[in-house]
Amino acid sequence: MSLKIGIVGFGSFGQFLAKTMIKQGHTLRATSRTDYSQLCHQMGIQFFRDVAEFLEADNHVILICTSILSLSKVLTSMPLTPLKTPTLFVDVLSVKEHPRDLLLRVLPEESDILCTHPMFGPDSGKDGWKDLTFVYDKVRIRDEAICSNFLQIFASEGCRMLQMSCEEHDKLAAKSQFITHTIGRTLAELDIKSTPIDTKGFQTLVQLKETTTRDSFDLYSGLFIHNRFAVQELENLERALQRVKEMLAQRMNEELGTENT
Amino acid sequence: MSLKIGIVGFGSFGQFLAKTMIKQGHTLRATSRTDYSQLCHQMGIQFFRDVAEFLEADNHVILICTSILSLSKVLTSMPLTPLKTPTLFVDVLSVKEHPRDLLLRVLPEESDILCTHPMFGPDSGKDGWKDLTFVYDKVRIRDEAICSNFLQIFASEGCRMLQMSCEEHDKLAAKSQFITHTIGRTLAELDIKSTPIDTKGFQTLVQLKETTTRDSFDLYSGLFIHNRFAVQELENLERALQRVKEMLAQRMNEELGTENT
Numbered sequence: 001m002s003l004k005i006g007i008v009g010f011g012s013f014g015q016f017l018a019k020t021m022i023k024q025g026h027t028l029r030a031t032s033r034t035d036y037s038q039l040c041h042q043m044g045i046q047f048f049r050d051v052a053e054f055l056e057a058d059n060h061v062i063l064i065c066t067s068i069l070s071l072s073k074v075l076t077s078m079p080l081t082p083l084k085t086p087t088l089f090v091d092v093l094s095v096k097e098h099p100r101d102l103l104l105r106v107l108p109e110e111s112d113i114l115c116t117h118p119m120f121g122p123d124s125g126k127d128g129w130k131d132l133t134f135v136y137d138k139v140r141i142r143d144e145a146i147c148s149n150f151l152q153i154f155a156s157e158g159c160r161m162l163q164m165s166c167e168e169h170d171k172l173a174a175k176s177q178f179i180t181h182t183i184g185r186t187l188a189e190l191d192i193k194s195t196p197i198d199t200k201g202f203q204t205l206v207q208l209k210e211t212t213t214r215d216s217f218d219l220y221s222g223l224f225i226h227n228r229f230a231v232q233e234l235e236n237l238e239r240a241l242q243r244v245k246e247m248l249a250q251r252m253n254e255e256l257g258t259e260n261t
Numbered sequence: 262m263s264l265k266i267g268i269v270g271f272g273s274f275g276q277f278l279a280k281t282m283i284k285q286g287h288t289l290r291a292t293s294r295t296d297y298s299q300l301c302h303q304m305g306i307q308f309f310r311d312v313a314e315f316l317e318a319d320n321h322v323i324l325i326c327t328s329i330l331s332l333s334k335v336l337t338s339m340p341l342t343p344l345k346t347p348t349l350f351v352d353v354l355s356v357k358e359h360p361r362d363l364l365l366r367v368l369p370e371e372s373d374i375l376c377t378h379p380m381f382g383p384d385s386g387k388d389g390w391k392d393l394t395f396v397y398d399k400v401r402i403r404d405e406a407i408c409s410n411f412l413q414i415f416a417s418e419g420c421r422m423l424q425m426s427c428e429e430h431d432k433l434a435a436k437s438q439f440i441t442h443t444i445g446r447t448l449a450e451l452d453i454k455s456t457p458i459d460t461k462g463f464q465t466l467v468q469l470k471e472t473t474t475r476d477s478f479d480l481y482s483g484l485f486i487h488n489r490f491a492v493q494e495l496e497n498l499e500r501a502l503q504r505v506k507e508m509l510a511q512r513m514n515e516e517l518g519t520e521n522t
Contacts, residue, residue: 069516119458135458162457172456176463179453182505183444183466189501192440195433196423197380197396201472202437204465205444211462221512234509238502240450244443245495251482255330 001149002026006059008074010036010047013092014065016122018045020129021153029057033074052079061150064091064099068222072102081108088112088146094177094219096166098226100139113139114147115166117173118154123211130158137166174229179237181220184212262410263287267320269335271297271308274353275326277383279306281390282414290318294335313340322411325352325360329483333363342369349373349407355438355480357427359487361400374400375408376427378434379415384472391419398427435490442481443498445473 003026007014010032018028022044029046030036031054040047048054055062055078066074071093089111091099096115103113118125119133134154141147155161187209194206212220224230264287268275271293279289283305290307291297292315301308309315316323316339327335332354350372352360361376368374379386380394395415402408416422448470455467473481485491 117458119460124461133458164457169458172458175453176456176458177460179451180460180462180466182502183448184462185505185508186498186501187444189504190440190497192436195437196425197378197394197430197433197437199380199438199441200385201441201445201469204469205441208462208465217508217512221509221516224509225513225516234506236451237447238506240447241443241499241502243450244446245499247446247478248482248485248495251478252486255482255486 001145003060003146003149003153004029004058005061005063005150006030006054006057008032008054008062008064008078009066009070010034010040011065011067012122014063015039015043016125017063017065017092017118018043020157024153024156026153029054029059033070051077055079056084058085059087060146061088061090064089064093066093067216067218068093068095068098068226069218071099075102075106080106083108083111086110086112086143088114088141088143088150090114090116090150092116092118094173094223095227096135096137096169096173097228100137100166104139112141112143112147114141114150115139117169118159123214128157129154132159133162134159135162135164135169137164137169139166170227171229173223174227174233178223178227178230179233180208181212181215181223182234182237184208185220188213262406264321264407264410264414265290265319266322266324266411267291267315267318269293269315269323269325269339270327270331271295271301272326272328273383275324276300276304277386278324278326278353278379279304281418285414285417287414290315290320294331312338316340317345319346320348321407322349322351325350325354327354328477328479329354329356329359329487330479332360336363336367341367344369344372347371347373347404349375349402349404349411351375351377351411353377353379355434355484356488357396357398357430357434358489361398361427365400373402373404373408375402375411376400378430379420384475389418390415393420394423395420396423396425396430398425398430400427431488432490434484435488435494439484439488439491440494440498441469442473442476442484443495445469446478446481449474 005026005028007030010030022028030040031048031051037047089103089107093099100115116136125132187205192209266287266289268291271291283289291301292309292312298308350364350368354360357376364374377397386393448466
């Protein structure tokens, strides 16, 4: 079934998702704080400057593609009640408890909520979405048909569909994605650069620094501020580095001790 | 010209180098604190338990393949003077000023000294040495023919030959190899593990953790204790992580400030 999908926040990630949805035959419309009317015209998408009109455009799905940090402001500025028809709201943020809580708080009770995290983007998904992971949590679903139709967009592209609670997602993401971004940002602060004697391992770190800093600092802050498990992982990382330092100091003392005897 | 090469320290790295040298037609012999007579017998290498006999075996080259931490002990326990014939001493440690200084101090004045760092090992060099980097510094060379003959072992396998002072090597290695090992060890202390929602970046970190900890902690300590530039880089890394933490805290305060106004 062809869906009418309204995208809120038409930045690079929203555009990236829209392309595949159009290819699949869905009808897209968009609204954004920035005026994307020209780009939307080229893509064959109706662009609404007026959010109220956008909301009245009879969407099956409203897909929220804002940044983590702007979600709250964007949602509270939308005239969400009353909606003409029950709608499935979907978010695609890299943290999951925060949008779940906000959506549960601000949406009319008759709206369905699906929280998702496509674990890929314009870079990693440029050659298709096959085998890339799509995480989702059916937070409040009454209309199973629409929800399943929407999930089918990703399943039919070959995504690895992974149903997981928002809490479990955030726990795991703090240990993996957030730590990865923190290492990448730290290497950027350290200003590491390729040398004539790079080892293979060092080359992967230079690469990591580059991919991490291609994302905005706002994204990184969002991963920290709106994932309640991140602060502990940051502390764990600091402590791990401290322990390595202590182990080096201890080994050094042993060596000096040996040399002096 | 076929060289007679005596290896001091016949651990995995010495064995790894020996295989290619034998393949090229050189005559190998070895001595080590551990008894490798059986392995050497299988490889067609003469093994000497007695270091004095090893030194008298008329070697063109004595190739030192000990660990960084044991170099001093091994060298000072060898009856190095007088040597029957002038010999080229070569080391292959991952730090360069330390062996240079030690060799200059303990070797008879008539011995030549070549300090090298093959930037590869049994893992990265298992499919040949083509395009892998071989760093060297001609610390004290009078017999250019023997030295050039020895370097040819690596050049003829396709290594990228890189002449560089020991000091320059250690500066660059502290910024690259040492930092890489430190990140790998820190991730090991943090006990990172693959999750069902790994990003590509996180997968490279899990991989880095594994390759780093496959090397001994002694190697890592050696990179720190015997590279005078490493302590500063470790401090820089700590500070970089601190700055990232501060940037997050600042962004978080801004966000909370915005929400409260």
